[in-house]
Structures are given as structure tokens and as C-alpha cells.
Amino acid sequence: MVDVFSGRLLVSKDGRSVDPEEALQNKVVGLYFSAGWCSPCRDFTPVLCDFYTELLEETEPPAPFEVVFISSDHSAEEMVGYMRAMHGDWLALPFHDPYKHELKKKYNITAIPKLVIVKQTGEVITDKGRKQIRDKGLSCFRNWLEGADIFQNFSS
Numbered sequence: 001m002v003d004v005f006s007g008r009l010l011v012s013k014d015g016r017s018v019d020p021e022e023a024l025q026n027k028v029v030g031l032y033f034s035a036g037w038c039s040p041c042r043d044f045t046p047v048l049c050d051f052y053t054e055l056l057e058e059t060e061p062p063a064p065f066e067v068v069f070i071s072s073d074h075s076a077e078e079m080v081g082y083m084r085a086m087h088g089d090w091l092a093l094p095f096h097d098p099y100k101h102e103l104k105k106k107y108n109i110t111a112i113p114k115l116v117i118v119k120q121t122g123e124v125i126t127d128k129g130r131k132q133i134r135d136k137g138l139s140c141f142r143n144w145l146e147g148a149d150i151f152q153n154f155s156s
Contacts, residue, residue, distance in 0.1 A: 003120075003121055003122050004020075004029075004103075004118070004122040005020035005021075005024065005068075005093075006020075006021075008020060008093070008097065008099060009094065010023065010068060010091040010092060010093060010094075011091065011092050011093075011094050012089070012091060012092075013083050013084065013087055013088075013089055013090070013092075015080075018091055020068075020091075023066060023091060024066055024068070024120075025120075026064055026120070027064040027065055027066045027120075028064060028065050028066075028117060028118075028119070028125070028141070028144045028145055028148045029065075029066050029067070029068060029117070029118050029119075029120075030048075030065070030066070030067045030068070030115050030116070030117050030118075030129055031067075031068055031070060031103065031107060031115070031116040031117075031118060032048065032067050032068065032069045032070065032090075032113070032114075032115050033070045033072065033103075033104065033107075033109045033112050033113065033114040033115075033116070034069060034070075034071070034072065034082075034112050034113045034114075035071060035072035035073045035074075035078075035079075035082070035112060036073050036078050036079070036081060036082030036085075036086070037073065037074065037078070038072070038112050038113065040112075040113055041112055041113040042086065044113045044115075044130055044134075045086045045087065045113075046086065047133060047134065048067065048088065048115065048130075048133065049086070049087065049088040051133050051137070051138065052065070052067055052088040052089075052090060053088060054138055055138065055141060056089075063141060063145075064145070065141065065144075066090060066091065067088065067090035067091065068090065068091050068092065068093060069083065069087065069090060069091065069092035069093070070092070070093050070100050070103055070104070071092065071093070071095055071100065072112050073095070075095070076095035076096065079092070079095045080095075106122075107124070107127065108127070113130055114127065114129075114130065115129030115130045115133070116129060117129045117144050117147075119147065119148040119149060120148070120149075125144050125147040125148060126144070126147070129144075
């Protein structure tokens, strides 16, 4: 993940700047392409929130998983409002960072919401994260973990 966000900062839901190297190290990362104006996004975000909360707050140790929101909102204010109202306690690429356009190209994002699950190198584990969470719930995380080449004692 260091490769993907190298030299950039991410922001937390409360507006703090976060070093991606620290925050994403040794984790499976979900790149969440979404926007507050998009009704399928607003429909899926609470599902992702529950999934994230269960993995990070209700398992011991917390699962090695992080979400990075890449906004397609129309303004920074819209993005912040959407994050505060609906998002889990995950990270985001700052609204004004033009890198979001490169990420959309790199991961072939043609429609939102899209949840692309990637390994540390940025290589795609699956671009069907949303469907897998809806179909399989928490059990899909184990498959992602196996695909990510991260070793950790994690049981769900």
C-alpha cells in the first residue's frame, strides 16, 4: 500500500492527516469509490460500516483491514458531510488530491459504488468487494487475507 499512496497523506473521518505508510502497513485494504449523492452508495455504505466495525472492533485481535474512501462527491463539503453522516472510522484520500483520477484509471472504475480489495503492493485481490460482502458477509475476509499474503493469527 505504501506504493499506492507513497508521498501522500490520507485523512481520517475527524479531519486528521494520517500517514498511509503507518495506517495501511500489513493490512488488506479496501479502496472504496463512492459519493454521497449516489443512492446505491448510500445503500451500501452502512453495510460496509457494519462489516468494518465487526472486523475491527468485535474481533480480537482486530482484523488487518482498512478502508480508504476515494470520493466522487461534487465538493469537499459534500465529501465531509457524507463521511461524517455515514462512514465508518476509516480513511480517505483528501478531496482536492488529483490522484483520485489516477486511482480510478488504475482500478478501472467506471461506476460507483465500487470496493476494490488490494494487497500491500496495490495488486487487486478482487474488484467485487461489494458483492462479496453482500453475499458472504464476514467470511469473505478470510479469502482476501489468503490472497493478500499477510500472515497473522486471525480467526472469524
